[in-house]
Amino acid sequence: MIKLALSDMDNTLIPFGAPHVSDRTIEAVHAVLDAGVFFGPATGREPLELKRFFQGDEACFRTGIFSNGKRVHANGVAVRTILLGHNELVRIDEALRGEKGVFLVCYPEQTDETNPAYGVRTTKPELAVFEGRTHFTGTVVDEVPNEDFIAATIACPGPPERMDRCRQIIAEAVPEVRIVSPIPEWFDVLPAGVSKASGLDVLLDALDLTPSEVVVFGDAENDLDIMRRVPHAVAVANANDEVKRVARHHVGSVGEDGVAEALLEIARATAVGETPAFLADEGLE
Structure with missing residues (x-):
């Protein structure tokens, strides 16, 4: 059963350069949260930047891996902060x-x-x-x-x-x-040693979860470490070739709100005790 959904931001959850995520994405995040599944960004960006991306809806990033693993928040509590030397x-x-x-x-x-x-x-x-x-x-x-x-x-x-x-x-x-x-x-x-993957270890410990209970969506080089860390790694259709090779599952592109549709499927499947279709079918392009 999926208990935590993590998504990269740029070119995964939101087209690069767009001012904010789509209304469909915010709807999907809340559907997942309402189903009792944690959601969070796994991003190189900082929490304050995400206020703009999520149109001020802080529920969308109370949990997450930020600054590529240098910051980690678990349900609104800061559990890791690492500064650069x-x-x-x-x-x-x-x-x-x-x-x-x-x-x-x-x-x-x-x-x-x-x-x-x-x-x-x-x-x-x-x-x-x-x-x-x-x-x-x-x-x-x-x-x-x-x-x-x-x-x-x-x-x-x-x-x-x-x-x-x-x-x-x-x-x-x-x-x-x-x-x-x-x-x-x-x-x-x-x-050295800090990445989204190392941030995931901190977050899993804070939430008392295992890697098998996590789904991670990504598209680029800085997503590879965390995608290799979980069995449910998902590439969007616009991901680079290496991410597509590493991912076990695949969903639609960022322009098609591929992650939002996957989140809605997670919410639906959780409510009835099923495996989300895009995970059971090894991914749908």
Whole structure:
């Protein structure tokens, strides 16, 4: 029986760049909650950002894995917070200095609904491209500020080959972190050992659940670890090829509200003690 449904946000629950999830999605989340199943995002984004995505409906993210596992909330209670090391961020910035147009973005732990961030050693026009794309309010600075940061990203404009080079640079210069790409030209920075999967372990412990009671929906590289952790891993139809290979089940695309329809099926099946059809049938495209 499914007792927890977790979904990535961008390009899984909501089309990338859309201002908020669909009304159908909010309806589906509440149907799952009303059926006694926990629901939560498993996302690289922060809880305050999700107020916009869920149109202020905080019931939709009382439980979840945020900032790619650095924050975990269980039914409204914060059960994990991991900050990024200042020294590691400084070394990332130093390692990237030879790469024109590639820069670090740091997000303070003390934040607000504008999602403030620092673009390190970049220009306002370069920063503005990614501000609009990923929805943060940026300030250009010459060095990593000496304050607490909950998240960091790397802007890496250019072809996939440049992304590969950036991976190599960071792996060699700062082995204490790993970088994963949720969207093209963009990396999330994570402490080694921290991921959505490690956040799942914390969340399962807090809710007294097992991996077999969880369904996880995803589409991109930063979803792979958590999808490998559960037997009910589900790819949306627009997922990348690796996610599709890892997933045991498949649903419709983000543009078709594929996850919302799956959540409604979970709610229906839970009410009558059945296995959701998309899980029993090994996934429906």
